[in-house]
Structures are given as structure tokens and as C-alpha cells.
Amino acid sequence: MKIACVGGGPAGLYFSILAKLSNPQHDVTIHERNPPGVTYGWGVVFWDDLLRDLYRNDPVSARQIDAEAARWDTQEVHLRGQTATRIGAYGFSLGRDRLLDILTRRAKGLGVGIRYQCDVQDLSALADADLIVACDGVNSRLRQQHDSHFQPRVEEGKNKYIWLGTNKVFDAFTFAFAETSAGWLWFHAYRFNTETSTCIVECQQATWDALGFGLMGPDETLRKLEDIFKRQLVGHSLFNQLRGLGKAPWLHFKRITNERWYHDKVVIMGDAAHTTHFSIGSGTKLAMQDAIALARQLREHAHLPTALQAYDEERRAALVAIQLAARSSSEWFENVPTYIDQEATPFAHALLNRRGSSVWSYLLLLASQRPSLRGVLRGLHASRRWVRSQQRESKNGQARVT
Structure with missing residues (x-):
């Protein structure tokens, strides 16, 4: 089969790997509009369920991802000089x-072709492909060409946000809130290596307007945010990827769904098919799970339309619950002023359990506030992680390595 993947992000790369592992005779080419090594965004987060899936499907790349990933076992909420820990x-x-x-090296090693600076704007350029995988992002051009078939729905969130990096290394997944004369701003931050953390700053539109961010360039924006969050950053810097050029990239989150995920020989995956709010950290996970599902359906069904239909039904069903959870999470952050007039611990409980809470989650949070119990809790969870790690290795130790 001749397969063309449009977009060289995690979804396209991982699908190309699995397609070649399924059948080395597949002719797989990725068409990526950026030059080699150019990407946007900082660190991505994922959870145990994705790591388990990666080990099951390609232990080679899974071991590299596992070995290089940063880990955390703590969440912190900073509010009015107080810190609540879970x-x-x-x-x-x-x-x-x-x-x-990692994924590029693995794909190339399996014989996947990658064409950089190849901006596919029309399907006619890929007329000879048997299957076209459109994983070209939120603003997918290929999806837009067939809107009447995919029937996308795009909803824009109310808050403003900006995706930044910082040289403040947050060992815990951190939510920090700062009050200004114009209202509250907050960030979601987590380290992804030994030197750098992702830092996503968010606020309500009215706060953004009143602080004048719409009139600021990128450097002025960074200095303003560093001042607002000086307590939490403790002298460290924020930075973006514009290098002083253009306007600071503040965005409204776009919630995307599609009524159908394939048309003829074109199938969509990743952000082209769906988005989930960044506050639940599942975008990369879901994109790679799309890739896993499509590769599996192609193995199980020799008839391409049947495989694409099965993929469509499987993934749209799998996304229902998590998209509802993501909507709930984004709406919680859109209403931060409603919850913020509390002490740090009850506020942290509302934040950390915004998708549904239980008495046990509150008891765990209360226990985490006691230094004498933190070591015990950390040890218990470290043991659980070790057991899961051993289970992954034992289940996949005999997996075929290609």
C-alpha cells in the first residue's frame, strides 16, 4: 500500500512506524511543511496508559521515550502565598x-520517507496514494477541503492563553495563581528536562484586555508576566519561540470535533480530528492512540473502506468521555473567580478534582498536607510505579524488535 501522511507530528510519525512494522512492504511517506528540527511548543505530558500502549506496539521507541521522560509524583497549587500539595x-x-x-529516527530506520518543507495544500498532489492520513493540525487544510464530509465543529474558548517556556524547573506539576488590579492570571507548569519547564499562562478575556496585552510585543509581554509571577518564578525567566519577532501568540483554545473521520481514501487523526483542552494534558496521548487504532484496523481489515469505518467508530466512541471531561475542565478555568475566594487547600481540592471528586480524594489531599505523611505516600506511589514499570517490561520483553 502506498501511504501518504500529511504532517510530521507525533500522530503521523507514530502511525508511519506502526504501518511499516505491520508490513515492511508498505510505501510510507511523511510530508512535513517545516524544515527538519523545527517544531513549536515546549514539553508534552502523558500518563501511564500511553506508555503501556507504546510498549505494546513498539518497544524500541517506547524504551527511549520512557528513559528520557521527566517524571513527577506531586501536584502543587499556589494561592496567596500558600501552597497545597497532593x-x-x-x-x-x-x-x-x-x-x-526519537520518532523520526525510528521511522527513518524502518524505511519511512520524510519530505521536509513540503506544504501539501491540495489532495491532487497525492493522487497516486492509496491512503492519505491528514494529521496536519488544528487548522488542517485537508480537512477543510472536505468540510461537507467530515462536518467539523469548532468552538472557541473564552479565556486567553499563551504557551511559554521557563528556566524555572518545576519538580511538581504546578498551578500558580496571581492577582492583579485587573483580575487573576494563572499558569500550568511542569518540567520536561533538567533545565526547562513548560509554562502555560491563562486569564479571562477582560483581564487580558485591561492589562493591555493586545498592544504589547513578545518581549514586553514576557517582562510583564515575569513581574506578575515574580513570587512563583523566583527570579527565573519566561521565553517564547518568536525571538522578538511578531506579536506575542496569545490564543483562544479551539475545541474541535468531527462527525466523520474519513472520506474516500482520506482519514484524519490527532488535532485535525479532535482537540481536548490543555488543562487535562491529553493531546499527544490521544494523537498517538489514534495512530495505534488506525494501524491496527488496517492490519485486521484488508478492505480499506472497512478499516477506515472501523477506525472512525472506535476512536469517536473512545473520545466521548474524555472530551466531556476536557470541556468540564476548561469551563472550570473559565470561571476561576467563582472558586478562588477560598483558602489554598479547599481551592486546590476544587481545582484538582474539577472533573469529579470523592471523599477519598479529599482525604488524600488532606493527608498530603502533613509532612510526616508525605514520605509514606510518596513511597507507596513509587512502589506502584515500579510494579507497573516491571509489568510493562515483562509483557513486552519478548516482543519482536525490528
């Missing part, structure tokens, strides 16, 4: 550039 909500993070490098 032990046990562990996850992983990795620089987007490093993730793409």
Missing part, C-alpha cells in the same frame, strides 16, 4: 522536539 498524581513529560526526534 502526592500521588504522577505523570511523565518530554520535550516535544525530543519526542519528534
Whole structure:
């Protein structure tokens, strides 16, 4: 089969790897509009379920991702000089550039062709492909060419946000809130290597307007935010990827759904098919799970339309619950002023359990505030991580390495 992937992000790269592992005779080419090594974004987060899936499908790249990922077992909420801590909500993070490098090397090693600076704007350029995988992002041109078939729905969030990096290394997944005369701003931050953290700053539109961010260039924006969050950054810097050029890239989150995920020989995946709010950290996970599902359906069904239909049904069904959770999470952050007039611990409980809470989650949070119990909780969760790591290795130790 001749396969063309439009977009060289995690979805396209991982699907190309799995397609070649399924059948080395597949002719797979990725068409990426950026030059080699150019990507946007800082660190990506993922959880145990994705790591398990990666080990099951390609232990070679999974071991590299596992070995290089940063880990945390703590979440912190900073509010009015107080810090509330929760032990046990562990996850992983990795620089987007490093993730793409691992996947690119693996894909090339399996014989996948990658064409850089190849901006596919029309399907006619790929007329000879048997299958076209459109993983070209939120503003997918290929999806837009067939809107009547995919029937996308795009909803814009109310808040403003900006995706930044910082040389402040946050060992815990951190939510920090700062009050200004114009209202509240907050950030979501997590380290993804030993030197750098992702820092996503968010605020309500009215606050953004009143602080004048719409009139500021990127450098002025960074200095303003560094001043607002000086307590949390403790003298460290924020930076973006514009290098002083253009306006600071503040955005409104776009929530994307599609009624159908394929048309003829074109199939969509990743952000082209769906988005989930960054506050639940699942974008990369879902994109790679799309790739896994499509590769599996192509293995199980020799008839291409049947495989694409099965993929469509499987992934749209799998996304329902998590998209509802993401909507709930984004709406919580759109209403931060409603919840913020509390002490740090009850506010942290509302934030960390914004998708649904239980008495046990509150008891765990209360226990995490006691220094005498933090070590015990951390040890218990470290043991659980170790057991899961051993299970991944034992289940996949005999997996075929290509």
C-alpha cells in the first residue's frame, strides 16, 4: 500500500512506524511543511496508559521515550502565598522536539520517507496514494477541503492563553495563581528536562484586555508576566519561540470535533480530528492512540473502506468521555473567580478534582498536607510505579524488535 501522511507530528510519525512494522512492504511517506528540527511548543505530558500502549506496539521507541521522560509524583497549587500539595498524581513529560526526534529516527530506520518543507495544500498532489492520513493540525487544510464530509465543529474558548517556556524547573506539576488590579492570571507548569519547564499562562478575556496585552510585543509581554509571577518564578525567566519577532501568540483554545473521520481514501487523526483542552494534558496521548487504532484496523481489515469505518467508530466512541471531561475542565478555568475566594487547600481540592471528586480524594489531599505523611505516600506511589514499570517490561520483553 502506498501511504501518504500529511504532517510530521507525533500522530503521523507514530502511525508511519506502526504501518511499516505491520508490513515492511508498505510505501510510507511523511510530508512535513517545516524544515527538519523545527517544531513549536515546549514539553508534552502523558500518563501511564500511553506508555503501556507504546510498549505494546513498539518497544524500541517506547524504551527511549520512557528513559528520557521527566517524571513527577506531586501536584502543587499556589494561592496567596500558600501552597497545597497532593502526592500521588504522577505523570511523565518530554520535550516535544525530543519526542519528534526519537520518532523520526525510528521511522527513518524502518524505511519511512520524510519530505521536509513540503506544504501539501491540495489532495491532487497525492493522487497516486492509496491512503492519505491528514494529521496536519488544528487548522488542517485537508480537512477543510472536505468540510461537507467530515462536518467539523469548532468552538472557541473564552479565556486567553499563551504557551511559554521557563528556566524555572518545576519538580511538581504546578498551578500558580496571581492577582492583579485587573483580575487573576494563572499558569500550568511542569518540567520536561533538567533545565526547562513548560509554562502555560491563562486569564479571562477582560483581564487580558485591561492589562493591555493586545498592544504589547513578545518581549514586553514576557517582562510583564515575569513581574506578575515574580513570587512563583523566583527570579527565573519566561521565553517564547518568536525571538522578538511578531506579536506575542496569545490564543483562544479551539475545541474541535468531527462527525466523520474519513472520506474516500482520506482519514484524519490527532488535532485535525479532535482537540481536548490543555488543562487535562491529553493531546499527544490521544494523537498517538489514534495512530495505534488506525494501524491496527488496517492490519485486521484488508478492505480499506472497512478499516477506515472501523477506525472512525472506535476512536469517536473512545473520545466521548474524555472530551466531556476536557470541556468540564476548561469551563472550570473559565470561571476561576467563582472558586478562588477560598483558602489554598479547599481551592486546590476544587481545582484538582474539577472533573469529579470523592471523599477519598479529599482525604488524600488532606493527608498530603502533613509532612510526616508525605514520605509514606510518596513511597507507596513509587512502589506502584515500579510494579507497573516491571509489568510493562515483562509483557513486552519478548516482543519482536525490528
